[in-house]
Amino acid sequence: MNIYLTAPLIVTVLALGWAADHYHSKAIAWRTTARQSQQLAKRQATTITDMTQRQQQLTALDKTHTEALSAAESENDALRRQLAAGTRRMYVHAKCPVSGTGTTTAASGLVNGAAVELATDSRRNILDIRAGIIRDREKLKYLQDYVRTQCLK
Structure with missing residues (x-):
């Protein structure tokens, strides 16, 4: 009779042991x-935070350089308007070549070191070149700041 009670008890204990091991492995x-x-979510959150910070830095960088470029172009445009209105003049400090006799060229009527006013076309060309230099400088400053703040991190 003991065998009839112990056999089902042993089977039940073995079944419970197997079930406990199975669920423990699953857990x-x-x-x-x-x-x-969790680790993946943390890495993704860190990446998103970094991207957001970089985007904000780039927005600030872009704003700073856009404002600087706009101010420089406004200054150049103001100079262009002043020259067109005649309230400002553009001169070139020039030295005339000396002829073989040791005197200045008589045809030019200029003395070495005299100031010469530029023609309208020349003024316009110089201002166009100046505007190009200003744009190129600002672009270069922007790219240097970009490399410094974004690429060298």
Whole structure:
């Protein structure tokens, strides 16, 4: 009679042991998966935060250089208007070549070191060149700041 009671008891204990081991293994696998998911979520959150900070830095950098370029172009345009209105003049400090006799060229009527006013076309060309230099300088400053703040991190 003892055998009839012990056999089902042993079977029940073995079944419970197998079930406990099975669910324990599943719980460990789920815990591992949860930890990996948590680590991935943290990395993604860090990446998003970094991207947001970089975007804000780039926006500030862009704003700064756009304002500087706009101010420089406004200054150049004001100079262009002043020259067109005649309230300002553009002179070139020039030295005339000396002829073989040791005197200045008589045809030019200029003395070495005299100031010469530029023609309208020349003024316009110089201002166009100046505007190009201003744009190129600002672009170069922007790119240098970009490399310094974004690429060298």
